[in-house]
Amino acid sequence: MNRRQVMMLPGAALAPIRGRGQTPAPAPPNAAIDTLPPDQVMLKDYRPKSVYKIHVSEIVKARFPVIDCHHHAQSRTPEQVDQEIKIMDAAGLEASVAFMGVGEGPTYRAGAFDDGYKIYSRYPKRFYVYTGLNMSGAGQPGWRPDATIAELERSHKAGAVGVGELHDKGMGIGGTMPGGPGGRQGQGGAPRAPVQGFHPDAPQLDAIWEKCADLGMPVNLHVSDPYWSYLKQDRFNDGLMNGFSWRLDDKPGIMQHNELIVSYEAAAKKHPRTVFIASHLLNLDYDLTRLAGIFERNPNFYADISARFHETCTIPRTTADFLKKWGHRVVYGTDIPFSQHLFSLTYRILESADEHFYDQDFYFNFNYHWPMYGLALPDDVLRKVYHESALSAFKLARSKAKG
Numbered sequence: 011m012n013r014r015q016v017m018m019l020p021g022a023a024l025a026p027i028r029g030r031g032q033t034p035a036p037a038p039p040n041a042a043i044d045t046l047p048p049d050q051v052m053l054k055d056y057r058p059k060s061v062y063k064i065h066v067s068e069i070v071k072a073r074f075p076v077i078d079c080h081h082h083a084q085s086r087t088p089e090q091v092d093q094e095i096k097i098m099d100a101a102g103l104e105a106s107v108a109f110m111g112v113g114e115g116p117t118y119r120a121g122a123f124d125d126g127y128k129i130y131s132r133y134p135k136r137f138y139v140y141t142g143l144n145m146s147g148a149g150q151p152g153w154r155p156d157a158t159i160a161e162l163e164r165s166h167k168a169g170a171v172g173v174g175e176l177h178d179k180g181m182g183i184g185g186t187m188p189g190g191p192g193g194r195q196g197q198g199g200a201p202r203a204p205v206q207g208f209h210p211d212a213p214q215l216d217a218i219w220e221k222c223a224d225l226g227m228p229v230n231l232h233v234s235d236p237y238w239s240y241l242k243q244d245r246f247n248d249g250l251m252n253g254f255s256w257r258l259d260d261k262p263g264i265m266q267h268n269e270l271i272v273s274y275e276a277a278a279k280k281h282p283r284t285v286f287i288a289s290h291l292l293n294l295d296y297d298l299t300r301l302a303g304i305f306e307r308n309p310n311f312y313a314d315i316s317a318r319f320h321e322t323c324t325i326p327r328t329t330a331d332f333l334k335k336w337g338h339r340v341v342y343g344t345d346i347p348f349s350q351h352l353f354s355l356t357y358r359i360l361e362s363a364d365e366h367f368y369d370q371d372f373y374f375n376f377n378y379h380w381p382m383y384g385l386a387l388p389d390d391v392l393r394k395v396y397h398e399s400a401l402s403a404f405k406l407a408r409s410k411a412k413g
């Protein structure tokens with residue numbers, strides 16, 4: 011998540027749970043904007059409504075059982091977990107990972123894994139509980155991973171089956187962005203001085219990735235952010251409304267998009283026994299040919315499609331062709347709190363052949379200006395993306411475990 015850690019803030023964390031199972035309320039109408047003359051409407055406020063008289067699919071349950079490989083645990087009580095299970099049952103979600111929000115570097119919270127594990131492990135077949143990495147002190151000279159590895163082994167013994175979500179948005183794993191841990195001004199509390207962590211292929215992380223392999227734990231690692239966040243924020247930027255909200259072009263000293271991806275692949279190559287699941291299609295939604303090349307060269311490399319439905323459904327034929335070829339390495343994921351609306355929207359994109367529909371304010375307020383299209387994926391591809399690829403990633407990770 012990272013740039014969306016606003017969802018994890020105290021107070022904000024529980025808010026979505028109350029609304030689960032219902033369509034989120036639309037933003038309150040802003041009369042002033044709604045009545046502006048057309049030549050004064052700003053692009054960021056543009057909310058077209060499709061006029062086409064065409065089929066609208068409403069899919070409550072996925073066509074095949076689903077495993078969600080990118081879910082941030084939001085529940086803090088057993089009752090809230092019960093409520094998550096109800097939504098999962100209604101939407102056909104067989105199981106989900108549960109990222110515990112343990113954090114990295116200065117945001118690491120000792121005990122966060124254990125607290126979450128207590129309530130989520132009541133449903134051992136429904137949740138794969140993940141832990142984070144204790145990267146405390148990563149910015150100090152001479153840092154060594156001994157404490158990180160000891161804590162990883164401890165959480166594994168206590169029930170953790172995977173590691174994530176980890177992040178490198180340019181300041182390395184265990185680092186923090188200028189302006190706060192998530193990179194947004196003021197996000198996550200008072201601004202703090204940036205901390206330089208380690209990029210995925212840094213030698214300081216070698217022993218950690220090897221330990222993940224030894225323990226049979228897949229690593230869910232998010233690097234970079236959408237491409238248009240790095241581009242000049244002007245009228246030529248194809249993803250301007252999204253790119254501007256999460257802009258990175260004004261963050262001096264961070265590692266750039268291409269270099270982050272190169273570093274990630276180098277780590278996967280250096281640690282062939284470690285299974286990496288790249289969050290958000292490795293932020294290569296705009297260049298799926300490059301992602302295909304990375305899959306081709308690295309059998310231990312998977313990617314989740316979470317929070318990249320809007321970006322890929324606007325190129326439906328290219329995305330469907332990509333998934334027909336590489337669906338066995340792409341896993342389903344969501345990234346925002348469970349709701350029926352969330353699942354129905356993602357199923358509509360993956361399963362239906364619907365055309366020209368909008369849902370601009372739902373998914374992280376992404377606000378892309380383009381309409382969405384269903385990918386109409388065939389059954390064999392849906393089965394892989396929904397279910398089989400996740401099982402194969404877990405199985406591959408377990409097959410590399412020692413002892």
Ligand SMILES: [Zn+2]
Nearest residue numbers: 011012175345
């Ligand atoms: Zn996430």
